Amino acid sequence: MKSRFIVTPILCTGCRTCELACSFTHAKDGKVGRSRIYPLAGGFKDLYVPVVCLQCEDPACVKSCLVDAIHFNENTGAYEINPEICVRCMACVAACPFGCSLFDPQQNLVIKCDLCGGDPACAHFCPTKALTYKPIAV
Amino acid sequence: MITVTINGKLVRAKEGEMLLAVLRREKIDIPALCHHEAVEPYGACRLCMVEITRKEWDGWKNMVTSCLYPVADGLIIQTHTTDLIELRKTILDLYLARCPNTPEIQDLAAQYGVNQTSYEQVADPNDCILCGLCTRICDRMGFSAISAVNRGHGREIAPPLKNAPPDCVGCLACALNCPTNYIKFKDIGYTREIWGRKFELLRDAKTGQPTITKEFAEYLSKHRNIPQDYFELNDESHRKETALNLGKIAIWSREVPQ
Ligand code: SF4
Ligand code: SF4
Ligand code: SF4
Ligand code: FES
Numbered sequence: 001m002k003s004r005f006i007v008t009p010i011l012c013t014g015c016r017t018c019e020l021a022c023s024f025t026h027a028k029d030g031k032v033g034r035s036r037i038y039p040l041a042g043g044f045k046d047l048y049v050p051v052v053c054l055q056c057e058d059p060a061c062v063k064s065c066l067v068d069a070i071h072f073n074e075n076t077g078a079y080e081i082n083p084e085i086c087v088r089c090m091a092c093v094a095a096c097p098f099g100c101s102l103f104d105p106q107q108n109l110v111i112k113c114d115l116c117g118g119d120p121a122c123a124h125f126c127p128t129k130a131l132t133y134k135p136i137a138v
Numbered sequence: 139m140i141t142v143t144i145n146g147k148l149v150r151a152k153e154g155e156m157l158l159a160v161l162r163r164e165k166i167d168i169p170a171l172c173h174h175e176a177v178e179p180y181g182a183c184r185l186c187m188v189e190i191t192r193k194e195w196d197g198w199k200n201m202v203t204s205c206l207y208p209v210a211d212g213l214i215i216q217t218h219t220t221d222l223i224e225l226r227k228t229i230l231d232l233y234l235a236r237c238p239n240t241p242e243i244q245d246l247a248a249q250y251g252v253n254q255t256s257y258e259q260v261a262d263p264n265d266c267i268l269c270g271l272c273t274r275i276c277d278r279m280g281f282s283a284i285s286a287v288n289r290g291h292g293r294e295i296a297p298p299l300k301n302a303p304p305d306c307v308g309c310l311a312c313a314l315n316c317p318t319n320y321i322k323f324k325d326i327g328y329t330r331e332i333w334g335r336k337f338e339l340l341r342d343a344k345t346g347q348p349t350i351t352k353e354f355a356e357y358l359s360k361h362r363n364i365p366q367d368y369f370e371l372n373d374e375s376h377r378k379e380t381a382l383n384l385g386k387i388a389i390w391s392r393e394v395p396q
Contacts (some may be wrong), residue, residue: 009388038377042385049381049388052395063362067176067277067311084175087275087311094340095364096351 004136005115005123007050010052012130014039014048018122026119034104036113037122037131050131052122053100055079061101061112062094064078068085070112078115085111140211154237157204157215158186169226169246170205171317172269177278179205181320182269184229185246190215202226223250231255232266242318265320266295272321280361281305284333285313295320308351315395323349343374349380 018036026033037052054076062070062079069085070092072078081092081101088110092101101112115133123133140153144164151160156168156179161168162242173184181203189209190384191199191214201222204215213343216222230247236330237243242265247253270294273285283306287296297303308330328348330337348357355369371379 006234011383011390038381040381042388042391043341043382044385046387048389049384051377051380051384060368064358064364066362067275068175069389078394082175087174087176087279087312088314089279089354090350091309091358093373094355095358095362097368098378098380099371099373099378101293104375116204 001063002136003133004077005052005055006132006134007052008130008132009042009047009049010130011128012039012048012050012126013046013128014041015127017125017127018131019076020111021076021121021125023090025116028107031106033107034102034111036111042081046096049128050122051098053079053096054098055113055115060095060097064091064095066091073114073117075124076115076118080114081112083109139167140209142209142211142213142215144215151209154208155189155299156212157190157202157207159207160209161188161204161215161217167202168217169261171267172271173205173336174271174275174315177271177274179203179216180270182205183267185226187222187225189219189222190214198336198390203263226250227252235259236263237265237318238263240267240318240320242268264294265318268293268295268364269316270295272316275311276306276314279309279311281307281309283307297335305359306333306335308332308335308337309354340369342375343370344351344375344378345372347374361366 016039018037022035022037023032037050039048039050042049059079067085067087068083071082072080073080093103093110104111120133123131142149142151148162149160158170158173167187171185172180184203186204187201188204189199189201190211191368227250230250230252232345233243234247234252235257238259252301270286276283283303284295284297286293310323312322313332321331328339328341330339330351337351337353340350340352349372358364
């Protein structure tokens, strides 16, 4: 079943639970991962915007990757960086206009939201449903 | 899907995929210094050798470089026979003669019980094992700035004519993926130095943090259609800006009756 990841900023309280969920879900070899999602100040009182990859159409990260390390996952709708192919040139980190491709110095990997392979942890744990992952009727 | 046998265990694999990929998926620890998924397999370091056979081969066996060997149904693989361990020891012994002071080689050799080379050390050692990964990655990126020069004993990786390489953009892909960290680079302030060449690092307009080199960004704009102004901010500043932009939209859509 196809699902869509939906962000509703006005519901976000900036609690940063999603950040924690993301880090722990992406732990590897005993090291927590860097979060791929950041609830940041939205410029109005008490407004926070969880900034996370929008899985764009024709994304800058894919265009900038000279070794084709970023592939679209048909099942989840996410663009995923294959860490074995990535050469850590930082092109995608520099090119993404939303800042959603980033470097994890702990794990020494270039990372972005992969929708957790189809079960986004952030949406699971978001207490106010500012983040949801819902089936879409086709 | 096909089935192969690895160290006595039945394993599923994709027809034609390289044996090394199957071994890695099975978490079998095989040294493979010249391998990287970004580039075609090359078979230079010889460390990934394994033993293969098939039922119909009547006990006949062969040793192959797993990074270059496509799997087929019914293949029977051994990865740690005494012969293979001896072979890896010999190869590492030779590497140690070439790179006696290289931690990555010392560690790997020690894992196989080789602490000192039994060959004569080269006179003027460096850390390069000549696996050619750097040049292959640079080629794959589309820059082809460096190559192996000379033959035999004098063989080394270098820019053309050993001058600062004109086609290098300072992306660091070669240096960051060298299995022995032979390729040195320095980032000082807004200057990056690699292969004897200096590059200017772009800076985030908000915080002044350095990002990628000017040359790399120009290449990506020109050949990959990334708008030049995307490079004015770094990822963190882009995220902050995104929050402000989406924040405006969120407030606006709340105030507009739907
Ligand atoms: S950092 Fe990795 S994924 Fe990003 S452009 Fe470079 S090789 Fe591709
Ligand atoms: S979907 Fe997964 S990867 Fe993406 S932000 Fe949420 S937790 Fe992180
Ligand atoms: S830093 Fe220069 S030599 Fe190294 S991969 Fe990039 S372009 Fe090639
Ligand atoms: S990884 Fe197979 S020969 Fe180097």
